[in-house]
Amino acid sequence: MSRVIHDRREAKGRETFSRAHDFDADVTEGFDDAHRLFDDLRERCPVAHSNDFEGFWVLTRYADIEAAMDDSSLFSTAVQNVVPRVATTGRRPPLHLDPPEHTPYRRAISPLFRRERMEHWGPVVRGIARRLFEPLVPQGEFDLCLDYSYHLPIHVLAEFFMIPDETAQRVRAIGKEFNLALQTKDVAAMQRTSLFLYEVAQGVIDERKARPLDPTVDPTSALLAARDNGEQLPEHLILGTIRQLLVVGIIAPTTFLGSVGVHFSRHPEHFTMLKDDPSLIPAATEELLRLYTPYRGFARTPTREVDIGGRTIREDEPVALAFAAANRDPEAFKDPAEFRLDRTDAPPHLAFGRGPHMCAGAPLARLMLTASIEVFTDLCDGFELVGETPMTTWPEYGPISVPLRLR
Structure with missing residues (x-):
């Protein structure tokens, strides 16, 4: 089914649909603007359309997004997996395939993220985090993204793939360039670094x-x-899978840890709480992921016309599933804009998605994030924001630069 859908879309081209323009997506934002937009859309227009980025829909309610992610037969990921469309090279399983085509790739890589393997990787990731952050402390001022979080995931993934040292050095350099190109929408640089x-x-x-x-x-x-x-799996699709795994973990930790830096600068009491009781760091990481979900959401494409919230979405129109909006939906989370560690009755956050395409590498990502907060709270007493925080835009959420001074 997914291959047929993809071919049909390529054949018909990027048709511009005549639709209402409910919000502007292609805009320059401040740190809080995306959440203000989603709060507004959830209240007045929870299934909204924008004519930006060639036209797309966005779902903002937790229940609608949950239902769409659970129904891969209706909402395909094989046509377009993010808004705006950024893929410029080959197909990369498992993200670019629907079940059952994606299943052999998931089945092959999922065991690598099982609990026993994460117990092995824990000390490795913590060691990398400390090695990268420790030299910044004597400086007193640094950029949390440019000087730390751009580097962390690339170092971790080089170890994870057991890449030789010389190649790993090149991956680290190119990975940072790819990351910055993606954040700034430099298509030529994205293509060059992707190749x-x-x-x-x-x-x-x-x-x-x-x-x-x-x-x-x-x-x-x-x-x-x-x-x-x-x-055997086709080698060109194995190539796409490895290429996908090499970069899928680069972007989100960069922007998310930048958001963490902003949060701690605004709420020094939360930093102090975690410094005083490091056992709270895993729960705090989950709450910060809910608050500052680093992907606004991945995209799906309906395989037939569908009505959601009183709006009719045509077959083949891209739909962004706004994880960042769902994770602050007051119907799902009480006091959704507040940082709370007592959400025992709340549903799981959707920062890593759910359903067939839930992030396979989430356990390794969590290790990177918790290790970073552990190192931050161990080596310093807090952060103070000392400059502007330019933001990425769709499909990511988060700052690409966070200049900080240590408290």
Whole structure:
């Protein structure tokens, strides 16, 4: 089904639909503006349309987004997975495929994120976080994104993929460039750096084919060993999967940790609370993920005409599922704009999605985030914001620069 949908969309081109323009999406924002927009849309127009980015719908209510993510037969990810469309190169499973096509890729990589493996990775990630943050402390002032969070995920992923040191250094440099290009919508730089990452992925495949590693600990070996109905997975799609895994964890930690820096500068009492009781850091990380969800939301495309909230969405019109809006929906979360650690009766936040395309790497991402907050609270007494925080825009949410002074 997903391949047919994709081919049909490519054949018909990017048709511009005549629709109401309920909100402006292609705008310059401040730190709080996206949440103000979603609060407004949830109240007056929870299923909204914008003519920006070639036209798209956005769902803002938790219940609507939950239902869409759970129904991959109606809401396909194979056509367009973010708004605006940014993919410029090949298809990258599992994100670019619907079930059941995506399932062999998920089945191959999911065991790499099981609890036992995360117990192995915990000390490694904490060590990287400390090594990157510790030199910043004597400076007193630094940019939390440019000097720390741009680097952290790239270092972690280089270790995760067991990339040789020389290649890892290049991945770190290009990864930062790709990250910045994506945040600033520099299409030429995105294409250039994306192609480099494909070259890295192909190099890793060639190395693992010549010298396989244990598929229970190495992502590339796991994909090469995987079988679908007894057949090997197509190598060009294994290439796409590795390329996707190389970058999927780069963007979100960068902007999210920037948001954490802003939050702690606004709420020093929360920083002090975690410094005094580090056992609260995992729960605080989940609440911060709810408050500052780093993806506004991934996109889906209806396979047929569908009515939601009194609005009719046509087949093939892109729909952004606004995770950031759902996670502040007052119908799902009491006092949704407040930082609270007692939400025992609340539903799970959607920062990592849910359903068939829930983020497979969420356990590793959580390790990076909790390790960072642990290191922050261990090595300093708090943050003070000392400059502007330019923001990314769709599909991400969060600052791309956070200049801080240590308290």
